[in-house]
Amino acid sequence: MVSVREQLDARRLLCPLPVIRTQDRVNTMAAGELLEVICTDPGAASDIPAWCRINGHKVIEMREQSGELVILIEVGEKKR
């Protein structure tokens, strides 16, 4: 059962900063933990999933909420 669910406020940051903040936070987390990223730059809708795909993390959910984009990520295994 997943017990850790962190939140990252990336509102008003322009890409690639939401990706960088996501990357830096994910690097402090363990496999299986969840990170919810809230952003306002529509570019994040393509960039964060792309970053997750190439780095082995999984986008569980992506939704628009009150004009903001909420992306839920499950941290994957970090291979060297």
Place this chain on the structure above:
Amino acid sequence: MMQQRRALALISGGLDSLLAARVVMEQGIHVEGVNFYTGFCVEGHTHAIRKKDRARPKRNNALWVAEQLGIKLHIIDVTEQYKDVVINPKHGYGANLNPCLDCKCFMVGKAVEWIGEHGFDFIITGEVVGQRPMSQRRDTMRIVVRESQVGERLLRPLCAKNLPPTLPELEGWVDREKLYGFSGRSRKPQMALAKQFGLMDYAQPAGGCCFLTDEAYSRKLADLWESRGAREYELDDIMLLKVGRHLRPRPHFKLIIGREEGENNFLQGYQRRFPLLRMISHPGPLTLIDGEVGAEDVELAACIAARFSAGRDAGQVEMQLIDRDGSEQMLQVFPMPVAEVRLEWYL
């Protein structure tokens, strides 16, 4: 079994770095990418802000390249350290405020630190001898090697045959014969190689991927430094230079006037940091006032901002001034006639 060697590729998102990484991957090297975020990168900022561009497909080219290659990409925020490169470039600027040679030395230097920390063996760039007037000449490419302290660990696979062998070649980690000898400004060899690899869709950032190569942007940055009496900036300053119309009607203040809804929304985020003017009686721009202003200045700012509103031909328009402390004041002003908005005010 031979140890698999590991290389870090500098990925800009353009074709050359894509090809350079691919060429080395073909030789069985484990490659990961790095992309440095300087704050000046042209990566969809304005597309993301401007509503009219929102329908355009947006992608971060460096991420896209990494995905095409199937490699990890590390995006590193170097905005703070990069200030010294922009403000004090040892080798000067290019045609605008682009410190290309210092930038390349800086980025390769950061990559040297990274491979040291992560136990990688060498660095790859997509540089081609003679490709760019400042940072990709035979003599300046030597400067990059010297100043970044990369030594023999910098491999430029697209033009390696025109350069002395590097450590990965001397040690037999890569076969020099399978590297390339491109030179000059022609893009044809790269395009042919892309075709050979089956790569048909790639970014072609003519003039580079940096706002500092842009004349209008550089002019606004130079104005920022002049008006402050100091060559310094914060990240927000350089973001705002990408947004709106910038007019300086008086030496001590300038206006940043939103051009459409997306920019107005973006500028709204700077409320409390700048006095802000909002149209009330007519649709129109949101305007930030950058500088210390008195009542007369505010009136002038409001008249100019009103000129860019739907009330430009109205006798009088109503606007709201929201000061940094949140206090609000209603203003009745006459929009400035178009002919009176001086060309020299535009930055």
